[in-house]
Amino acid sequence: MLLARRNLLRDRTRFALSAAGVAVSVALILLLAGYRAGVYGQSTAYLANTPGTVVVAERGIRDFLGTSSKLPPGTEDVVRRTSGVDRVIPIVSQFVIFERHGRKDGFFLVGYDPARGGGPWRLVEGREPGADDELVIDRTTARQHGIAIGDRVQLLDREAAIVGFSDETTFWAGSIAFARITTLEALLRAPGLRSFLLVSPAPDVAAEALRDRLAGGAPVEVLLTSEVIANDRRLLARVFDVPIGLMVAIAFVVGVLVVGLVIYTATIERRREYGTIKAIGARNRTLYRVVAVQALIAAATGAIVGIGLAVGAGAALTALRPQFLVALEPAVILGVLASSLVMAIVAALIPARMIARLEPAEVFRG
Amino acid sequence: MTALLLARRNLARNRVRFLASVGGVALALSLTLALDAIYAGVANQLTTYIDRAGADVWVSQAGVRNLHMVASWLPDAVTERVRTVDGVVEATPILYSTDTIAAGEERAVAYVIGLPAGASMGGPRDIVEGSGRVGPGEVIVDRGFARRAGVAIGASVTVLGRPARVVGLSEGTASLLNSVAFVPFDDFRAMRGGAPVVSFVLVRVAGNASPDGVATAIARAVPGVSALTRAGFSGEERQLVMDMSADVISIMNVVGSAVALAVVALTVYVGTLARRHEYGVLKALGARNRVLYLVVLAQAFMSVAIGFVVGLGFTSLLAVVVRWAGLPLELSIGAASLARVGLVAGTIAGLAAILPIRQVSGLDAAIVFRRGAAA
Numbered sequence: 001m002l003l004a005r006r007n008l009l010r011d012r013t014r015f016a017l018s019a020a021g022v023a024v025s026v027a028l029i030l031l032l033a034g035y036r037a038g039v040y041g042q043s044t045a046y047l048a049n050t051p052g053t054v055v056v057a058e059r060g061i062r063d064f065l066g067t068s069s070k071l072p073p074g075t076e077d078v079v080r081r082t083s084g085v086d087r088v089i090p091i092v093s094q095f096v097i098f099e100r101h102g103r104k105d106g107f108f109l110v111g112y113d114p115a116r117g118g119g120p121w122r123l124v125e126g127r128e129p130g131a132d133d134e135l136v137i138d139r140t141t142a143r144q145h146g147i148a149i150g151d152r153v154q155l156l157d158r159e160a161a162i163v164g165f166s167d168e169t170t171f172w173a174g175s176i177a178f179a180r181i182t183t184l185e186a187l188l189r190a191p192g193l194r195s196f197l198l199v200s201p202a203p204d205v206a207a208e209a210l211r212d213r214l215a216g217g218a219p220v221e222v223l224l225t226s227e228v229i230a231n232d233r234r235l236l237a238r239v240f241d242v243p244i245g246l247m248v249a250i251a252f253v254v255g256v257l258v259v260g261l262v263i264y265t266a267t268i269e270r271r272r273e274y275g276t277i278k279a280i281g282a283r284n285r286t287l288y289r290v291v292a293v294q295a296l297i298a299a300a301t302g303a304i305v306g307i308g309l310a311v312g313a314g315a316a317l318t319a320l321r322p323q324f325l326v327a328l329e330p331a332v333i334l335g336v337l338a339s340s341l342v343m344a345i346v347a348a349l350i351p352a353r354m355i356a357r358l359e360p361a362e363v364f365r366g
Numbered sequence: 367m368t369a370l371l372l373a374r375r376n377l378a379r380n381r382v383r384f385l386a387s388v389g390g391v392a393l394a395l396s397l398t399l400a401l402d403a404i405y406a407g408v409a410n411q412l413t414t415y416i417d418r419a420g421a422d423v424w425v426s427q428a429g430v431r432n433l434h435m436v437a438s439w440l441p442d443a444v445t446e447r448v449r450t451v452d453g454v455v456e457a458t459p460i461l462y463s464t465d466t467i468a469a470g471e472e473r474a475v476a477y478v479i480g481l482p483a484g485a486s487m488g489g490p491r492d493i494v495e496g497s498g499r500v501g502p503g504e505v506i507v508d509r510g511f512a513r514r515a516g517v518a519i520g521a522s523v524t525v526l527g528r529p530a531r532v533v534g535l536s537e538g539t540a541s542l543l544n545s546v547a548f549v550p551f552d553d554f555r556a557m558r559g560g561a562p563v564v565s566f567v568l569v570r571v572a573g574n575a576s577p578d579g580v581a582t583a584i585a586r587a588v589p590g591v592s593a594l595t596r597a598g599f600s601g602e603e604r605q606l607v608m609d610m611s612a613d614v615i616s617i618m619n620v621v622g623s624a625v626a627l628a629v630v631a632l633t634v635y636v637g638t639l640a641r642r643h644e645y646g647v648l649k650a651l652g653a654r655n656r657v658l659y660l661v662v663l664a665q666a667f668m669s670v671a672i673g674f675v676v677g678l679g680f681t682s683l684l685a686v687v688v689r690w691a692g693l694p695l696e697l698s699i700g701a702a703s704l705a706r707v708g709l710v711a712g713t714i715a716g717l718a719a720i721l722p723i724r725q726v727s728g729l730d731a732a733i734v735f736r737r738g739a740a741a
Binding site for chain 2: 013014017018020021024025028058059060061062063066067068070072073094095096097099103104105106154155156157172173174187188189190191192193219220235243246247250251253254257258260261262264265268350
């Protein structure tokens with residue numbers, strides 16, 4: 001242990017650079033994992049924060065974000081009359097592109113009836129929409145586009161006044177905006193349109209039982225809210241997981257390279273000393289341990305610095321760009337710490353092989 | 367020249383270190399190159415339907431300048447008004463919605479297009495199996511979706527909330543984000559409650575008319591619409607992907623550059639450290655610091671340049687593998703992206719050389735006379 005520490009710390013700049021390399025790799029892995037978790041969390045925020053444990057959608061549609069659902073006419077009445085139903089929130093949802101200052105942003109537009117729910121769960125300024133040309137938008141989006149309460153914005157072929165700001169309503173593709181359900185009906189030229197029904201069961205009825213009851217024979221899709229959230233996550237995973245996985249793999253390999261390079265160089269430099277130790281009877285196992293401990297120290301130091309870096313960078317990123325939530329989960333941090341140990345072990349392989357081949361007699365050569 | 371030769375020898379002397387250095391830089395630069403390529407690929411894929419629909423001008427609800435995920439609903443009468451505009455040879459209304467297409471447990475987000483009978487625009491371009499025309503209760507689906515869902519011609523799928531029989535398989539219009547399905551116009555309208563609306567009017571212009579001029583004339587003559595040329599509409603779609611991904615790309619560029627910087631700085635530093643005895647000899651023989659700086663700088667630039675080329679090769683290989691594996695992903699490496707990453711790489715090389723240069727400048731020429739100084 002002592003030998004390993006001395007070997008490693010002999011050149012502090014080199015050690016600092018190696019720790020920095022690992023730290024950047026670890027921070028990158030953590031930021032990517034945190035970004036992915038944040039994307040998932042933000043994208044499912046509407047359903048997670050709106051009452052209703054059962055979702056009724058167009059037949060074939062099992063997610064909330066990706067598609068435009070349209071329920072058959074009369075579905076709302078049928079659902080409301082079903083026994084075991086306590087509350088029904090009808091909503092119309094549609095993704096629209098909002099353009100201002102030459103920049104495009106996505107609005108996931110939710111049309112709701114303020115008397116029945118389904119609107120913003122954290123209204124931080126202003127009020128809910130009271131007329132068909134009024135809109136509540138996300139506070140961060142408003143800040144980015146320089147929009148104040150009372151401003152008028154273009155919404156497809158009509159204008160709307162901003163009457164309130166909501167919070168916790170940004171996500172990777174834009175933000176959620178709220179309008180009256182009749183606004184959406186007019187905008188989409190579809191009177192009576194309903195996209196989803198968010199249903200709460202009566203106190204003595206289980207959500208699963210109500211789901212099965214509503215699904216019986218009706219030409220609609222009925223799912224638990226938790227199932228729809230899981231489907232939305234799966235949908236996002238198809239888009240995000242391949243690129244993020246690729247980048248995590250690259251970051252891991254870079255981490256291994258950095259640790260490996262430092263330990264390799266440190267081992268080459270001390271080749272004669274290793275030979276001396278071998279010549280006086282030390283076994284290969286002891287020398288492997290010296291190399292492995294060096295790799296572990298470098299990787300662990302880098303990992304700890306990297307975690308700090310990720311926490312700081314994540315907080316800074318979320319503060320500067322609130323639409324990017326970096327959610328660092330303890331389980332992921334533990335996983336990254338474990339992966340840094342794997343980094344160290346893989347990185348120690350080549351130097352260990354070199355030591356195994358080292359001739360003790362080398363120490364006596366000029 | 368001597369500096370270059372020395373730098374090359376220094377780099378090549380220890381192959382493991384050289385490989386680690388070049389590999390590290392290559393991987394780090396690949397981070398940004400691959401991410402750029404993925405987003406550019408998504409943008410390319412997203413515009414495939416627009417590019418191949420055959421329309422010179424796209425007419426949509428005012429304010430709608432994209433296709434992906436959006437809704438556009440125009441009164442039926444708009445099609446007739448568009449037909450009367452000078453320069454318009456043909457106007458085809460289509461219905462459009464982003465919906466889910468399902469077969470068994472397989473589901474895909476799909477652009478569902480409602481096509482009028484005999485439409486010469488807006489239909490599937492490459493039919494690889496079955497028919498290219500849809501009748502009542504029928505649908506044409508993307509081959510990728512059919513393969514994943516295990517459905518063949520004649521099978522039933524759910525689209526727009528109702529069952530439909532697959533009569534054709536198309537190719538070349540799906541993307542990482544969505545599949546494409548074609549149904550009859552009347553079916554689509556009935557499934558949407560029969561409201562007298564259309565989503566887009568696809569316009570073919572006369573041979574002697576310019577699409578720009580016709581688009582402007584349509585926007586002026588027909589109230590409540592946006593009219594864009596195919597290139598303009600396609601460009602708006604690409605812009606959407608780029609605007610939505612710009613922040614992510616910037617973040618990854620910064621992180622990728624930081625990783626590359628750490629790797630290059632480390633390898634050049636370690637390389638200089640290992641050769642400090644030789645640098646001492648050069649100094650003792652009268653070499654100026656400037657020459658030694660050049661050697662160090664050349665090493666850094668060589669590492670980064672080779673790493674950049676390897677990284678580019680790696681990203682290109684990745685693009686081939688992704689295509690070969692049949693993943694619904696396209697990696698498109700653009701000249702602008704290459705120039706940007708190349709510039710970043712050059713800056714990294716310069717920064718990475720700072721520490722070793724300081725190390726060399728502080729080197730005492732007398733080191734050569736001490737024993738055990740060399741590694």
